Amino acid sequence: MSPRPYRMxxxxxxxxxxxxxxxxxxxxxxxxxxxxASFSMDAVAREAGVARMTIYYQFGxxxxxxxxxxxxxxxxxxxxxxxxxxxxxxxxRAALDGLLAAFAHFWSVDRLVMRRVRALALLDPEFGxxxxxxxxxxxxxxxxxxxxxxxxxxAGALADAxxxxxxxxxxxxxxxxxxxxRQPEEMLPVVRRLVLLSAGxxxx
Numbered sequence: 001m002s003p004r005p006y007r008m009x010x011x012x013x014x015x016x017x018x019x020x021x022x023x024x025x026x027x028x029x030x031x032x033x034x035x036x037a038s039f040s041m042d043a044v045a046r047e048a049g050v051a052r053m054t055i056y057y058q059f060g061x062x063x064x065x066x067x068x069x070x071x072x073x074x075x076x077x078x079x080x081x082x083x084x085x086x087x088x089x090x091x092x093r094a095a096l097d098g099l100l101a102a103f104a105h106f107w108s109v110d111r112l113v114m115r116r117v118r119a120l121a122l123l124d125p126e127f128g129x130x131x132x133x134x135x136x137x138x139x140x141x142x143x144x145x146x147x148x149x150x151x152x153x154x155a156g157a158l159a160d161a162x163x164x165x166x167x168x169x170x171x172x173x174x175x176x177x178x179x180x181x182r183q184p185e186e187m188l189p190v191v192r193r194l195v196l197l198s199a200g201x202x203x204x
Contacts, residue, residue: 015058018048018054019068021048021049021050022044022048022050022054022055022058022059022068023065023068023069023072025045026039026065026069027113028047029044029047030112030117030120031110031112031113031116035116035119036120036123039120041056044065061126062124062127063126063129066117066126066127066131067130069113069117070117073106073109073110073114074106076110077102077105077108077109078105079105082098082101082102083098083099083102083141086098086101087099087141087144092145092148095145095148096145096149096192096195097192099141099142099145099169100188100191100192100195101188103138103169103174104174104184104187104191107174107175107185108184108185111175111184114171115171115175117131118131118171118172135170138166139162142162142165142166142195143158146161146162146165146199149199150199157200160198161199164195164198165195165198168191168195169195173191174187177191
């Protein structure tokens with residue numbers, strides 16, 4: 001075997017290790033006592049033990065770092081496979097149940113970090129774009145399922161139902177319903193009932 005592919009493999013492994021270390025540092029900082037107030041690219045660099053420019057080299061922008069953090073949380077929650085399984089269900093109610101369960105589990109994986117990430121989105125437009133982009137994907141999935149579920153629903157009613165379902169399935173809704181004593185996943189039956197009601201009385 002030529003040493004060149006071996007060196008390239010080593011380099012890729014080192015890059016992935018650096019990226020993982022930076023994402024872990026970001027997650028650690030967000031979970032720390034200072035939370036949002038102490039979170040910055042400089043602070044992440046110090047926590048990860050790298051130069052600030054290394055973060056920009058690896059992720060391009062602050063949004064790129066947040067996207068990577070979201071990807072890490074999503075991987076921990078097996079979100080992609082759970083969503084894929086839900087969207088292949090033949091029964092629209094089963095598809096909805098799978099979709100809601102996938103997001104409830106995602107919101108529960110690291111609740112404190114998720115809460116602070118979404119707080120950052122309100123304070124920093126660049127972080128906000130990343131969060132709103134992800135939220136938009138959730139809305140499209142909900143719309144697709146509601147189209148199957150709400151037979152005969154006109155365009156206006158469908159849009160209203162999708163908007164309502166989008167609000168109901170947000171982290172903020174699950175987090176508020178759960179309160180300090182429960183996990184977001186425990187609120188799944190409540191959210192499911194409300195989403196079905198939003199699709200029309202016949203679906204409740």
